[in-house]
Amino acid sequence: MTVEVRFLGTGDAFASGGRSHACILVSAPEGRILLDCGGSSLPAIVRACDPGTIDAVAVTHLHGDHFGGLPYLVMQQKYAPRSRPLLVGGPPSLEERYLGSMRGLYLDFFHSPCPFDVRWSVLGPTPTKLGPAEISAHPVEHVPASEPHGFRVRIGGRLIAYSGDARWSAAIPPLADGADLFISETTTYSLPDPVHISAKELVSHRAELRCKRLVATHLGKDSVANVASLGLEHAEDGMAIEL
Numbered sequence: 001m002t003v004e005v006r007f008l009g010t011g012d013a014f015a016s017g018g019r020s021h022a023c024i025l026v027s028a029p030e031g032r033i034l035l036d037c038g039g040s041s042l043p044a045i046v047r048a049c050d051p052g053t054i055d056a057v058a059v060t061h062l063h064g065d066h067f068g069g070l071p072y073l074v075m076q077q078k079y080a081p082r083s084r085p086l087l088v089g090g091p092p093s094l095e096e097r098y099l100g101s102m103r104g105l106y107l108d109f110f111h112s113p114c115p116f117d118v119r120w121s122v123l124g125p126t127p128t129k130l131g132p133a134e135i136s137a138h139p140v141e142h143v144p145a146s147e148p149h150g151f152r153v154r155i156g157g158r159l160i161a162y163s164g165d166a167r168w169s170a171a172i173p174p175l176a177d178g179a180d181l182f183i184s185e186t187t188t189y190s191l192p193d194p195v196h197i198s199a200k201e202l203v204s205h206r207a208e209l210r211c212k213r214l215v216a217t218h219l220g221k222d223s224v225a226n227v228a229s230l231g232l233e234h235a236e237d238g239m240a241i242e243l
């Protein structure tokens, strides 16, 4: 049984190096789920698959480069048209923040009927079924107002861990523990950042990360400029790996 992880967007909030915002498409025999859906995700999603085949979206935290693409995905599916529900899970304020975004971006469409339901779940430490996956969400240290979480995602018999946006803390090793793949943000190469991990930190803590494979994503300006020296496997937009 194969699980495919396709990195649709591997950039930071500023699209450093021309990379799209955070979005990871996971495909398994049971179905498809997006991990994050940043503002610039829809073109990348459409290039990769029929968006109607996406069962669920899981959002790590409430920053636009991680959930700002949801209104565009829902709009695209409204006129596809989609009939089956779209399952969306994430932090407690996700539904409210999404509704505010949708109202601001498409006020006219916001008030018109939608042919499918968006079904909301709050993700927390207890594993929750979300479409083809079972996900637990664990607090990480990032901007508190964004309600930041990392994920442990069980799908197709594999375990994928994902940091979301986070600085290095004691929360990271348990998140990655036993994962077939740990996807970690690596916003900087060596520059200290109060809310993000550097490649140097990840390399220095590698032995604490008991995961089979580690892939760096969310590359900011400093990481893009030093991409050949990261000392880590890193993702590129469109790159796919099989587990």
Ligand SMILES: [Zn+2]
Pocket (backbone or CB within 6 Å): 012, 013, 022, 063, 065, 066, 165, 218
């Ligand atoms: Zn981000």
